[in-house]
Amino acid sequence: MEIGISTFVETTPDVKTGEVISHAQRIREVVEEIVLADRVGLDVFGVGEHHRIDYAASSPAVILAAAASRTEKIRLTSAVTVLSSADPVRVFQDFATVDAISNGRAEIMAGRGSFIESFPLFGYDLNDYDELFEEKLELLLKIVASEKVNWKGGHRPAIQNLGVYPRPVQDPLPVWIGSGGNSESVVRAGILGLPLVLAIIGGRPLQFAALVKLYKRAAAHAGHDLSKLTVASHSHGFIDEDTETAANKFFPSTQYVMNTLGRERGWGSYTRSSFDDARSIEGALYVGDPQTVAEKIIYLRKNVGITRFMLHVPVGTMPHEEVMGAIELLGKEVAPLVREEIARWESEGVES
Amino acid sequence: MEIGISTFVETTPDVKTGEVISHAQRIREVVEEIVLADRVGLDVFGVGEHHRIDYAASSPAVILAAAASRTEKIRLTSAVTVLSSADPVRVFQDFATVDAISNGRAEIMAGRGSFIESFPLFGYDLNDYDELFEEKLELLLKIVASEKVNWKGGHRPAIQNLGVYPRPVQDPLPVWIGSGGNSESVVRAGILGLPLVLAIIGGRPLQFAALVKLYKRAAAHAGHDLSKLTVASHSHGFIDEDTETAANKFFPSTQYVMNTLGRERGWGSYTRSSFDDARSIEGALYVGDPQTVAEKIIYLRKNVGITRFMLHVPVGTMPHEEVMGAIELLGKEVAPLVREEIARWESEGVES
Numbered sequence: 222m223e224i225g226i227s228t229f230v231e232t233t234p235d236v237k238t239g240e241v242i243s244h245a246q247r248i249r250e251v252v253e254e255i256v257l258a259d260r261v262g263l264d265v266f267g268v269g270e271h272h273r274i275d276y277a278a279s280s281p282a283v284i285l286a287a288a289a290s291r292t293e294k295i296r297l298t299s300a301v302t303v304l305s306s307a308d309p310v311r312v313f314q315d316f317a318t319v320d321a322i323s324n325g326r327a328e329i330m331a332g333r334g335s336f337i338e339s340f341p342l343f344g345y346d347l348n349d350y351d352e353l354f355e356e357k358l359e360l361l362l363k364i365v366a367s368e369k370v371n372w373k374g375g376h377r378p379a380i381q382n383l384g385v386y387p388r389p390v391q392d393p394l395p396v397w398i399g400s401g402g403n404s405e406s407v408v409r410a411g412i413l414g415l416p417l418v419l420a421i422i423g424g425r426p427l428q429f430a431a432l433v434k435l436y437k438r439a440a441a442h443a444g445h446d447l448s449k450l451t452v453a454s455h456s457h458g459f460i461d462e463d464t465e466t467a468a469n470k471f472f473p474s475t476q477y478v479m480n481t482l483g484r485e486r487g488w489g490s491y492t493r494s495s496f497d498d499a500r501s502i503e504g505a506l507y508v509g510d511p512q513t514v515a516e517k518i519i520y521l522r523k524n525v526g527i528t529r530f531m532l533h534v535p536v537g538t539m540p541h542e543e544v545m546g547a548i549e550l551l552g553k554e555v556a557p558l559v560r561e562e563i564a565r566w567e568s569e570g571v572e573s
Numbered sequence: 574m575e576i577g578i579s580t581f582v583e584t585t586p587d588v589k590t591g592e593v594i595s596h597a598q599r600i601r602e603v604v605e606e607i608v609l610a611d612r613v614g615l616d617v618f619g620v621g622e623h624h625r626i627d628y629a630a631s632s633p634a635v636i637l638a639a640a641a642s643r644t645e646k647i648r649l650t651s652a653v654t655v656l657s658s659a660d661p662v663r664v665f666q667d668f669a670t671v672d673a674i675s676n677g678r679a680e681i682m683a684g685r686g687s688f689i690e691s692f693p694l695f696g697y698d699l700n701d702y703d704e705l706f707e708e709k710l711e712l713l714l715k716i717v718a719s720e721k722v723n724w725k726g727g728h729r730p731a732i733q734n735l736g737v738y739p740r741p742v743q744d745p746l747p748v749w750i751g752s753g754g755n756s757e758s759v760v761r762a763g764i765l766g767l768p769l770v771l772a773i774i775g776g777r778p779l780q781f782a783a784l785v786k787l788y789k790r791a792a793a794h795a796g797h798d799l800s801k802l803t804v805a806s807h808s809h810g811f812i813d814e815d816t817e818t819a820a821n822k823f824f825p826s827t828q829y830v831m832n833t834l835g836r837e838r839g840w841g842s843y844t845r846s847s848f849d850d851a852r853s854i855e856g857a858l859y860v861g862d863p864q865t866v867a868e869k870i871i872y873l874r875k876n877v878g879i880t881r882f883m884l885h886v887p888v889g890t891m892p893h894e895e896v897m898g899a900i901e902l903l904g905k906e907v908a909p910l911v912r913e914e915i916a917r918w919e920s921e922g923v924e925s
Contacts, residue, residue, distance in 0.1 A: 244739030245673035252642055252674060274720075277739045280663075283638045283670040290604055290639035310694060311632075311663065318635040321597035322604060342662060342737070344730020368626075378696020385694070387596030387629045 222522060222563045223529040224556045225265030226258050226548060227300040227455050230278035233481070233537045236473040242538060244277035248284060250541045251277075255288035257545055259295040261552025267300025267330065267455070267531055272338040275481075282315035289323035297323055300418070300455060300531065301332030301399035305353040306339035308377065309361035310385055317389040325390035330418050331358055332399035333406070349376065355409075358398075362413070365393045397453070407432050411439025411450075418453040421521075422533070423505050426454070430525045453529035454521060457536050458507025460514050460550040461543075464500075467508050472496050474537030507532055511554035518559050530559075574874060574915045575881040576908045577617030578610050578900060579652040579807050582630035585833070585889045588825040594890060596629035600636060602893045603629075607640035609897055611647035613904025619652025619682065619807070619883055624690040627833075634667035641675035649675055652770070652807060652883065653684030653751035657705040658691035660729065661713035662737055669741040677742035682770050683710055684751030685758070701728065707761075710750075714765070717745045749805070759784050763791025763802075770805040773873075774885070775857050778806070782877045805881035806873060809888050810859025812866050812902040813895075816852075819860050824848050826889030859884055863906035870911050882911075 230251050234241050242250075255266045266288070268281040278284055285297040297319060302312055312329065320327035333354040334340075340347050356374040363370050364385045373379040398410035401420045410417040417436050421429055433452055440450055459471035472493060479491035499506035507514050514532075521527045532551055535544050582603050586593050607618045618640070620633040630636055637649040649671060654664055664681065672679035685706040686692075692699050708726040715722050716737045725731040750762035753772045762769040769788050771781055785804055792802055811823035824845060831843035851858035859866050866884075873879045884903055887896050 243742075244669075245676065245742045248670060248673035248739065249676065272738060274736055274738055277673070278670075279666040279738055280634070280670045282632070282635050283667050284674070286635040286638040287642035287674045291642050308660070308695070314631040315635050317596075318600060318630075318632045321600035321629070322636070322639045324597065324601065338735075342732065342735050343660070344732075380694065380696075383690075383694050384626055386624060386626055386631055387600065390595075390597045 222518075222559055223264035223296075223453075224518070224551065224559060225263045225267065225295070225529070225531050226254070226551065227267035227269065227531040227533045228254070228535070229269040229271060229276055229533075230284070231275060231478065231535070231537055232277050233275050233474065233477055235538050236477050247277045247538075250544075251284060252287045252291070253541075254544060254548055255285075255295065255297070256291050258548050258552060259288075259292035261549050262556060263295060263548070263552045265296040265298060265328075265529065265531065267298045269300045270303050270339075271336055272342050273336065282319050285319050285327065286322050289319055289326065292323070292326075294326075296326045296328055298328035298397070299330050301330040301334075303334035303336075303339050304331040304357045304361065305333050305350065306343045306345050307357065309357050309364060310380075313361060313364045313385055313394070314387070317387050317394060320389035320391055320394055321387055327389065327391070328395040328397060329361070330397040330399045331361065335401055335420070345376070351405075352376070361396060365396055399455075402429065402432060404432065404435055407436045408439040411436040411445075412443045414440055414443060414445035414450070416451040416453070418455055418529075418531075421454045421456045421505055423499075425503055426456075426505055426521055427503065427524055429454070433526045451528045452526055453531060454525070454527045455531045455533055456505055456507050457534070458514060458532045459534050459539075460509065460511055460532075460547045460555060462510060462550075464509035464513050467510065468497070468500060470539065470543055471508050471536070474535055474539050478537040511550050511558065514551070515555045515558035515562075518555065519562050522559075522563065574870075574911055575616035575648075575805075576870070576903065576911060577615045577619065577647070577881070577883050578606070578903065579619035579621065579883040579885045580606070580887070581621040581623060581628055581885075582636070583627060583830070583887070583889055584629050585627050585826065585829055587890050588829050599629045599890075602896075603636060604639045604643070605893075606896060606900055607637075607647065607649070608643050610900050610904060611640075611644035613901050614908060615647055615900070615904045617648040617650060617680075617881065617883065619650045621652045622655050622691075623688055624694050625688070634671050637671050637679065638674050641671055641678065644675070644678075646678075648678045648680055650680035650749070651682050653682040653686075655686035655688075655691050656683040656709045656713065657685050657702060658695045658697050659709065661709045661716060662732075665713060665716045665737055665746070666739070669739050669746060672741035672743055672746055673739055679741065679743070680747040680749060681713070682749040682751045683713065687753055687772070697728070703757075704728070713748060717748055751807075754781065754784060756784065756787055759788045760791040763788040763797075764795045766792055766795060766797035766802070768803040768805070770807055770881075770883075773806045773808045773857055775851075777855055778808075778857055778873055779855065779876055781806070785878045803880045804878055805883060806877070806879045807883045807885055808857055808859050809886070810866060810884045811886050811891075812861065812863055812884075812899045812907060814862060814902075816861035816865050819862065820849070820852060822891065822895055823860050823888070826887055826891050830889040863902050863910065866903070867907045867910035867914075870907065871914050874911075874915065
């Protein structure tokens with residue numbers, strides 16, 4: 222079981238002071254968060270790509286590179302790369318360079334984008350949302366598979382037998398498919414035999430078990446080795462010494478972000494009671510003391526088949542020290558509890 | 574006077590052993606070279622962009638970011654960014670992120686590209702060589718000047734009042750124009766009032782004095798403050814304890830690269846005698862002991878008006894320790910000699 226962090230490098234106003242941190246400061250803080258995650262033994266850190274004023278990471282590879290040269294073991298991934306509006310050649314080059322710097326620790330999580338700001342910015346049409354992703358993923362996988370590339374599509378100039386450099390340390394450079402829970406994406410990932418990352422940020426995580434089954438069925442149908450498939454979840458959460466403190470610290474900025482996005486997307490308003498409900502063992506929020514969060518991760522592993530868990534923290538702007546505290550607890554207390562329990566299953570042959 | 578290093582992160586075969594270093598290893602070595610350059614007090618480090626098997630840096634910003642988080646003072650620049658075949662929005666986002674990580678030490682050197690591999694790779698037509706650069710430079714400068722961008726051109730989708738993030742620490746983020754010595758580029762840089770970097774890698778450096786005058790005339794004509802204009806040179810060279818050792822170590826890989834490029838471009842063959850000729854005070858090679866190299870840099874400053882000197886080292890693959898040795902001598906011995914002489918001029922009011 223891999224355990225790590227993902228973040229969107231938000232720069233929303235501080236819910237207490239109203240102060241807005243600069244993009245630059247938040248980026249530097251995130252580099253420190255990745256360095257700490259490595260020191261406390263976490264397995265992976267993911268940085269999401271956005272193109273709006275309240276998010277500072279439009280170039281995840283550049284941020285990950287800054288951390289790559291200061292870390293030893295942690296894997297470094299986008300979470301996600303909005304592949305639909307990117308050039309797969311540049312994406313590969315950027316992450317192959319991160320892979321070089323980190324000596325084989327880079328990954329790409331490719332997604333269609335849950336935010337759509339990048340489409341007008343890079344001149345793409347939202348009507349081509351799915352076709353763009355399909356085509357660009359095909360090109361990215363060709364570049365990953367072979368140094369010399371031949372490719373032709375409708376949304377990017379063709380490539381005739383040209384090399385793409387640098388070549389990475391890992392062969393192949395890992396490419397994950399990021400999905401919000403859409404069955405088509407899950408089937409696509411399965412057919413391609415690619416690792417899958419699910420954004421489990423609402424509803425009941427148990428509902429995702431059906432999607433994981435669908436993914437594995439598609440993969441089996443396409444002839445892939447099921448024992449090599451990995452499924453990650455990306456879920457909001459926060460850890461503190463005790464559960465009430467964790468909840469009280471995490472709620473305000475989460476509410477701010479959920480209501481901001483909710484206004485844009487027509488969601489209902491986000492209340493403390495829906496927040497508290499999602500903290501139950503059946504809910505999608507991983508908020509609490511280390512024991513509570515460890516139990517929920519184990520539950521997710523047992524019932525949904527997740528083999529990598531990424532805690533998304535913070536949601537909105539929280540004080541950097543509080544985020545650092547949660548990362549430290551995840552690495553030093555939660556991860557050992559989870560790993561110990563899974564080692565116990567494995568020694569007892571319980572795991573499916 | 575700023576003194577620094579530029580490199581193209583080459584992975585040509587070792588001239589002695591025939592061994593080819595991996596892209597990944599060379600990239601990690603370059604990060605160490607930047608860290609050393611910072612420690613020995615150099616002012617700037619530049620990484621060039623190429624898209625071919627014998628060069629490992631297709632993503633200079635990613636490499637610079639890895640160094641940004643491990644350095645304190647050194648400025649970090651591309652040398653150059655092939656802007657003609659890039660998307661200025663991504664270029665800005667990448668370097669604004671490096672600027673964030675380095676807390677205000679990033680620069681972009683924009684060039685049309687002396688290598689043309691990126692044109693077919695990204696689907697551009699070489700017939701549009703100059704128009705592409707002109708148009709993309711215009712967009713890049715708009716993004717640098719203002720958060721919200723309105724722009725329309727022929728080679729990239731239009732942008733209608735959209736923001737580009739993250740915003741950098743430096744306002745404006747420095748954009749230099751890189752030129753091989755073409756008078757049109759120099760005039761363009763002057764008219765725009767942008768700093769100019771000249772690739773002085775052959776012929777007689779004194780011949781560039783006329784170009785610098787042309788640049789300043791164009792700038793004056795456009796109403797720019799001449800006292801704020803800076804001109805950099807980028808020149809091949811190597812430093813060792815004594816001049817003969819420096820020459821003998823630097824010649825073989827330089828000859829290899831000059832002959833490889835010469836075959837592609839129809840140049841004559843590169844001989845030891847043309848190499849030795851270029852080491853004279855009138856020539857374009859900065860090879861020798863610290864005193865010799867310092868004298869040549871001072872000569873360039875005095876006679877051509879260069880205010881930033883970037884030693885391009887290595888040319889082709891040289892042992893990493895030899896490159897580290899040259900960087901250390903440049904920082905610890907050459908730079909103090911040059912700075913002392915210039916301080917003397919300034920105190921005597923000699924400088925023009």
